[in-house]
Amino acid sequence: MSSVQRSIARARQCPYCGRPVAMNHLHCPHCREVVPRVRLAPAAPAAVKGGRIRRGFLYMVLGLVIHYVAARSDSLNLPFSVNPTVSYLSTMLFVGGLALLLYGLITKATA
Numbered sequence: 001m002s003s004v005q006r007s008i009a010r011a012r013q014c015p016y017c018g019r020p021v022a023m024n025h026l027h028c029p030h031c032r033e034v035v036p037r038v039r040l041a042p043a044a045p046a047a048v049k050g051g052r053i054r055r056g057f058l059y060m061v062l063g064l065v066i067h068y069v070a071a072r073s074d075s076l077n078l079p080f081s082v083n084p085t086v087s088y089l090s091t092m093l094f095v096g097g098l099a100l101l102l103y104g105l106i107t108k109a110t111a
């Protein structure tokens with residue numbers, strides 16, 4: 001492959017003037033227009049990086065808050081009654097959040 005072919009392969013076409021633009025240039029050197037970068041592969045989801053740890057911690061906090069409100073519903077003078085199953089469900093939410101947090105930590109440690 002010659003140097004001209006390599007430079008053409010590393011270039012993209014300007015959508016405004018049609019001339020080749022190097023891949024590392026943000027502006028077309030001929031017409032000075034901004035050449036947007038085209039991403040062919042989807043971006044990595046942000047939830048993968050540390051998302052499990054954060055979500056697990058938030059589930060644990062949410063479970064604690066719900067459990068606290070359900071346990072103190074009599075003294076808090078709430079305008080509604082809290083079903084007794086809410087305390088069991090909030091405990092399950094806390095344990096699920098703890099499991100998700102531990103899974104995220106183990107995944108982060110082994111990666």
Ligand SMILES: [Zn+2]
Binds near residue numbers: 015017029
């Ligand atoms: Zn151009």
